[in-house]
Amino acid sequence: MTAMLRAEGVSKAFGGVQALSDCTVEVEQGSITGLIGPNGSGKTTLFNTMTGYERIDAGEVYLGDRKITNLRPQRVFALGIGRTFQLTRIFPRLTVMENMLVAAQHTDAGRPRNPLARAGGRADRRRAADLLEFTGIAGHADAPAETLSYGQRKLLELSYVLVANPDIVLLDEPAGGVNPSLIQQLSARIRELNAAGKTFLIVEHNMEFVMSLCGQVTVLDYGTVVATGPPQIIRSNPRVLDAYLGLAEEEEDSDAPGR
């Protein structure tokens, strides 16, 4: 069976720094898949290569059987791959609703927009209001986005990505800096969306969040995939522990495993 979204042997260098080396990550249809790794391990770069924000040096990205390597971000988005960013990208002076309507100007995933439906029209507003209701920030619809808390901004960004109804949603650190009760809310919403058929790939440092949500987790370290498996296996994998705890200097002088 082929994965719904697959990065195969992806490599990417920035100047002399090899950010990704021959990385393969698969996201099965209907799954919630996690992508973890210490700071600087290449998670966001891999996201960027899968969504057209960075060109890759080698390897391919597939959506089902279709090659989407190095397509521009808007093409990738139009094919049904939505993403959020680690630092939320919202328009701070616009209201929450206006932010949603900006997102609604994009095409609906995979289909050209109905030319008779005006962006910002009643249908868009209704859909935006429903999504804000769903993510729990409808009460702030008329407030400037800059007045939202950090966690609420993350919920806005999730709502905003959902406007285009993507088949796969890539979330870059959705729980980072978000308070525990909002994390619960976010987690519940992701589960509901998943139950309704959406596929997720999530980069996250909050281990309780990612391990409880994801069926499969891929671990990156220094731009290389070091493990893939269900959370329980990943937690007890010594190579994963090495990635997170580092190797002590003396060990690094000898030929330590896996480096």
Next chain:
Amino acid sequence: MPPGGEPALVIEGLVSGYGGGDVLHDVSMTVPGGGITCVVGPNGAGKSTLLATVSGLLRPRRGSITFRGERLVGKSPRQILDLGLVHVPQNHSLFREMTVRENIELGAYIVKDRRLIARRLADIEQMFPQVAGWSGKKAGSLSGGEQRLVEFARCLMLDPGLVILDEPSMGLSPKVLKSVFDAVRMMNARGKTILLVEQNARAGLRLSTHGVVMENGRVRLAGTGQEVLEHPEIGALYLGGAARGG
């Protein structure tokens, strides 16, 4: 507890954070004088917030911080510097267009006595001969590891009692990491108490006499560097699944 005399720094019940939320929840720990204490923990544990609060860059909401018997809470970063507590930040903090010598001299900007400055500079150049060799170079032309050593040299211009290092190994290759850690050991051997935060937990704990693991704004483990390094729970604190509370 291993050697290490009187506590240099005592932190009790510290609550601190930015904006609406608390990052540190009731943090208590002791940094023994003459030792190297390493604080480790996963992303978002509150390590950098702890350092910022100790050096006065962030005012705590509750709790106390005492350095050699002096209360630090309420003092400005400048006053804390005067007490001999120096913080080397995580990001490259040298002036790239200035020479290494100029950068190091800037470390002594609160010192007025020219002879004292000259004497300290001589001591530091003896301690770090390689840094002395770069003195006319622009700081921006040095490698990441070399810049770290210059930052150490600069902080020593105040002859601090406590040196705070935020992730000294960040971005360094294993070989360079060793030379930077050797420099930390050397400062410690010359009587400086060291408090550092490390992302490379194993290397940091092995370097240190004392270790503290933070997670989610709380101290979860503390002991000698070796005890913490070998603690069975340490992996779970990073990868999830550790018992709550405690």
